[in-house]
Amino acid sequence: MPKVTFIEHNGTAHTVEAANGESLMRAAVDNNVPGIDGDCGGECACATCHVYVEADWWEKVGGRTETEETMLSFAAATKDNSRLCCQIMMSDALDGIVVHTPDGQH
Amino acid sequence: MTSVVVVGAGHAAIQLAASLRQGRFDGPITLIADEAGLPYQRPPLSKAFLAGHMDEPALALRPANFYAAQNVTVVENDPASAIDRAGHAVVTASGARIGYGHLVLATGAANRALPVPGADLPGVVGLRSLAEARGMKAILGDLKRVVVIGAGFIGLEFAAVAAERGIAVTLIEAAPRPLMRGVSAVMSDYLAAAHRGWGTRLLTGTGVSAIIGTTRAEGVELSTGEIVPADLVLVAIGVVPNTGLAAAAGLEVGNGIVVDSLLATADPAISAMGDCAAFPMEGQGRIRLESVQNASDQARCLADRLLGKPAAYAKLPWFWSDQGALKLQIAGLSGGHDRTILRGDPASGAFSVFCYQGERLLAVESLNRAPDHMAARRFLAGAAAVTPEQAADPMFDLRTAN
Ligand SMILES: Cc1cc2nc3c(=O)[nH]c(=O)nc-3n(C[C@H](O)[C@H](O)[C@H](O)COP(=O)(O)OP(=O)(O)OC[C@H]3O[C@@H](n4cnc5c(N)ncnc54)[C@H](O)[C@@H]3O)c2cc1C
Numbered sequence: 213m214p215k216v217t218f219i220e221h222n223g224t225a226h227t228v229e230a231a232n233g234e235s236l237m238r239a240a241v242d243n244n245v246p247g248i249d250g251d252c253g254g255e256c257a258c259a260t261c262h263v264y265v266e267a268d269w270w271e272k273v274g275g276r277t278e279t280e281e282t283m284l285s286f287a288a289a290t291k292d293n294s295r296l297c298c299q300i301m302m303s304d305a306l307d308g309i310v311v312h313t314p315d316g317q318h
Numbered sequence: 319m320t321s322v323v324v325v326g327a328g329h330a331a332i333q334l335a336a337s338l339r340q341g342r343f344d345g346p347i348t349l350i351a352d353e354a355g356l357p358y359q360r361p362p363l364s365k366a367f368l369a370g371h372m373d374e375p376a377l378a379l380r381p382a383n384f385y386a387a388q389n390v391t392v393v394e395n396d397p398a399s400a401i402d403r404a405g406h407a408v409v410t411a412s413g414a415r416i417g418y419g420h421l422v423l424a425t426g427a428a429n430r431a432l433p434v435p436g437a438d439l440p441g442v443v444g445l446r447s448l449a450e451a452r453g454m455k456a457i458l459g460d461l462k463r464v465v466v467i468g469a470g471f472i473g474l475e476f477a478a479v480a481a482e483r484g485i486a487v488t489l490i491e492a493a494p495r496p497l498m499r500g501v502s503a504v505m506s507d508y509l510a511a512a513h514r515g516w517g518t519r520l521l522t523g524t525g526v527s528a529i530i531g532t533t534r535a536e537g538v539e540l541s542t543g544e545i546v547p548a549d550l551v552l553v554a555i556g557v558v559p560n561t562g563l564a565a566a567a568g569l570e571v572g573n574g575i576v577v578d579s580l581l582a583t584a585d586p587a588i589s590a591m592g593d594c595a596a597f598p599m600e601g602q603g604r605i606r607l608e609s610v611q612n613a614s615d616q617a618r619c620l621a622d623r624l625l626g627k628p629a630a631y632a633k634l635p636w637f638w639s640d641q642g643a644l645k646l647q648i649a650g651l652s653g654g655h656d657r658t659i660l661r662g663d664p665a666s667g668a669f670s671v672f673c674y675q676g677e678r679l680l681a682v683e684s685l686n687r688a689p690d691h692m693a694a695r696r697f698l699a700g701a702a703a704v705t706p707e708q709a710a711d712p713m714f715d716l717r718t719a720n
Pocket of ligand 1: 328330364
């Protein structure tokens with residue numbers, strides 16, 4: 213299975229597997245990765261799965277969806293490489309992707 | 319603290335276990351469940367699951383391997399029957415004795431029973447557990463006429479799914495309008511009109527005097543004397559918190575298990591959280607909330623205390639409900655508002671209602687307007703402020719409020 217690495221604000225890295233087609237949010241929650249809440253269950257309605265995508269992967273993850281864009285504009289500490297990871301679906305092309313979690317989701 | 323035992327394995331319990339492990343708690347964690355199978359999410363039961371857009375495996379709060387990986391024990395299908403406070407142990411129905419360092423009551427709530435003759439007939443059902451939802455889903459295709467008693471969130475969500483399936487729905491509400499205590503009159507009226515538009519016969523200000531039928535429910539007799547025929551009757555008149563276990567153990571209960579702002583009961587070794595807990599909230603007195611947000615945030619708050627970082631619980635309440643294509647999101651508690659400001663045009667199918675008490679914003683109800691909801695959560699959490707004039711101005715960008 214493809215792997216994704218989440219790096220916490222404090223530097224701790226968590227590498228977990230995610231099935232193709234599964235969102236990175238789901239993979240984080242299922243594996244109890246700290247720093248990703250996913251309170252709305254993947255509906256792109258809460259902005260509690262905010263991550264920063266590492267530069268090498270930014271092109272590969274594709275663009276933000278329109279709803280995601282709006283939701284992110286209300287999230288705290290957004291940057292140019294911010295995404296809501298419930299909207300990033302795992303694929304072989306993303307095997308090895310690295311994302312960072314913000315200081316807090318609320 | 320040596321070990322944590324949780325009674326209940328719902329939204330709050332699973333979040334507590336997850337947060338304790340994230341916080342490096344390495345003692346035993348045991349969740350005592352009264353159901354068999356993987357702990358599951360309830361919101362989809364009256365929405366995507368019933369409508370057939372989500373299957374059963376997707377309902378699981380966490381996958382099966384989570385429990386082994388995180389070293390969390392779930393005692394399935396063996397309800398807690400007593401608490402031995404002096405001995406720091408829970409006794410289960412099967413007679414097992416499970417010792418605790420700290421005990422957390424996360425027992426949720428149960429469907430309120432309808433106090434009329436015939437309410438115990440087969441064909442009169444509730445919608446709270448997976449078993450009930452499964453049963454409902456299995457027969458949905460055969461139903462021609464249903465009566466839903468209670469126009470609360472669950473009654474409305476079910477009515478929307480049933481109407482979409484072409485079932486003739488009669489929705490009976492004792493109060494003058496749906497969601498009387500939950501939402502503003504503007505939102506309530508909009509939802510009432512939407513349901514009527516989907517073909518549902520909504521009767522407000524109407525009581526139920528009996529369920530008619532000999533071997534199973536065949537109809538509902540209204541306070542007006544009318545008998546509405548039904549293949550199935552859904553009773554959705556609210557819930558009562560599961561406080562029996564706590565009360566029998568001598569803990570204080572009222573409308574819920576009484577806890578302080580740290581979610582602690584009077585017994586320092588016992589806490590309560592989620593749907594079953596009555597907790598103090600600034601400006602509200604002692605309240606009890608039924609929402610995923612409340613269950614999850616209280617679990618995180620309690621986990622922090624058990625990890626040695628106590629803080630009073632003070633999270634902003636928020637809630638959502640999907641009815642057909644309508645996505646309602648509510649931030650804050652609207653009780654006591656004296657005026658409402660409309661943002662957006664209800665006729666467009668996307669608008670928000672800002673509920674104010676004087677100049678103070680109490681709550682925002684957004685329909686198909688998630689960005690307003692996100693902004694509202696910032697305002698209500700005190701991160702920014704919006705005046706009634708700004709809220710009403712469609713040209714005002716909520717993101718620029720400060
Ligand atoms: C159909 C439906 C739709 C909903 N939709 C929404 C929604 O859209 N948005 C939203 O925010 N909220 C929604 N809710 C509410 C939300 O699901 C609850 O607020 C949430 O589940 C509360 O979590 P909890 O852990 O406190 O209780 P629960 O998730 O109810 O879990 C408590 C568990 O404890 C068990 N239990 C009780 N007594 C014992 C005992 N003695 N021993 C062992 N186990 C015991 C119960 O059976 C239950 O399984 C909905 C609820 C239902 C039923």
